[in-house]
Amino acid sequence: xxxxxxxxxxxDGEVRLAFVRSSGPGGxxxxxxxxxxxxxxxxxxxxxxxxxxxxxxxxxxxxxxTTEGVxxxxxxxxxxxxxxxADAMARLVHWIQRAxxxxxxRRPTKPTAExxxxxxxxKRRRSELKRGRARVDPGRA
Numbered sequence: 001x002x003x004x005x006x007x008x009x010x011x012d013g014e015v016r017l018a019f020v021r022s023s024g025p026g027g028x029x030x031x032x033x034x035x036x037x038x039x040x041x042x043x044x045x046x047x048x049x050x051x052x053x054x055x056x057x058x059x060x061x062x063x064x065x066t067t068e069g070v071x072x073x074x075x076x077x078x079x080x081x082x083x084x085x086a087d088a089m090a091r092l093v094h095w096i097q098r099a100x101x102x103x104x105x106r107r108p109t110k111p112t113a114e115x116x117x118x119x120x121x122x123k124r125r126r127s128e129l130k131r132g133r134a135r136v137d138p139g140r141a
Contacts, residue, residue: 002089004096010048015092016040017085022076036076039088044069049096057099071095 002010022036043049043057043065058065065071073095075088111119 002093004093005100008048008050008053008096008100010041010046010096014041014046014048015089017088019081022079022084033081035079035081035084036074037081037084037088039071039073039075039092041071041073041092042069043071052102053096053099056103057096060099061095 002012002015004010016039018038018040019034020036020038021034043054043061046054049057057071058069061071064073071092073088073091075084075091077087078084
């Protein structure tokens, strides 16, 4: 059982881990040992996620979610399987925790009278500056 929040916990069977060869430093070892971890979590069909969290997670994760609704995370930062596995799981927990937090509602605000006056004054100054650049009509001068 993977504890995400006080209300959300994932069953271990919902997360699939695959080990692949990693790129980067490691010498000959990098060609032999599959240390990179590819974590797959079926967001769309997970019974552990509430519907609102599921929708937010799919929206937040963006390209990391396939068209079938599977979240794919690659962890290849470390040179050992254990560290990469822990990194992938930590990132999964982080994504779900972010999605579990409901977005704050925006409270509409109005600009203060002083800020409106400053904006209008700046517009007046700019207008005067541009008016001063206009060609002078010889008949009116």
